[in-house]
């Protein structure tokens with residue numbers, strides 16, 4: 001076996017990395033309850049264009065290139081995984097990126113890395129930020145060639161994003177009884193639901209009895225149901241909305257302790273914003289007897305390990 005030579009942008013293609021492993025993990029609690037927990041290691045797609053951020057960007061970038069735009073303009077908070085992924089994708093595939101960042105000007109490791117990848121950062125006050133389309137149009141009125149710019153909502157919300165996420169569960173090595181995924185906007189979950197129904201149609205895997213669970217990482221997570229159905233009206237899923245720990249990017253000591261314990265036993269890094277809440281929920285469902293030992297459980301590791309950068313001081 002030889003290592004593969006890849007070309008530099010734009011033909012260096014991340015698609016080669018999408019066949020991420022499905023790993024059976026070990027943990028004393030799983031042993032005690034006799035549960036087989038498998039993790040789809042989408043965190044291994046790329047260190048910075050990580051997990052579901054690559055899945056969401058993939059067809060958007062292809063679309064942008066097809067319509068010959070030079071600039072991708074998008075939106076995010078100052079710690080956004082989406083901003084970082086977009087900046088790195090721009091440098092990798094050879095297009096320019098502009099990031100409108102919510103709130104007053106700040107400096108942090110995420111924004112520094114985005115700048116290193118050549119992203120232009122524009123800090124935007126919170127009121128204006130709520131109407132991104134208007135912010136985008138104002139910006140276009142000031143640039144030389146407005147028709148070179150492609151608009152992308154915060155978090156990569158776009159109809160093409162679910163098409164990429166649908167592929168997360170392509171070529172699974174077995175039919176899981178249950179699939180679990182963290183939800184911010186719910187786009188990834190909408191894509192997974194599509195993936196389950198299309199594998200059924202293609203008759204590759206008998207997935208019609210596979211149950212899909214979303215773990216909202218924000219408060220009032222039940223409100224996501226409508227957003228998910230707007231993206232995929234046929235989506236079949238359940239939301240477990242009691243695992244937000246006070247809201248987006250909020251934590252509690254029990255979550256931080258869980259994360260330490262999980263990382264130590266599995267060698268898989270998870271973080272407090274998304275995947276920490278996801279695995280906490282799965283383990284809690286096991287303890288409550290809602291997940292039983294004859295089931296094959298698949299958790300989607302959506303990546304996003306840079307979420308740590310703003311939170312490392314929480315573990316003292």
Ligand SMILES: *Cc1c(COP(=O)(O)O)cnc(C)c1O
Nearest residue numbers: 184185186187188274302303304
């Ligand atoms: C952005 C992100 C999510 C949320 O994905 P949605 O499609 O918005 O629900 C989940 N996990 C990680 C690690 C993320 O970075």
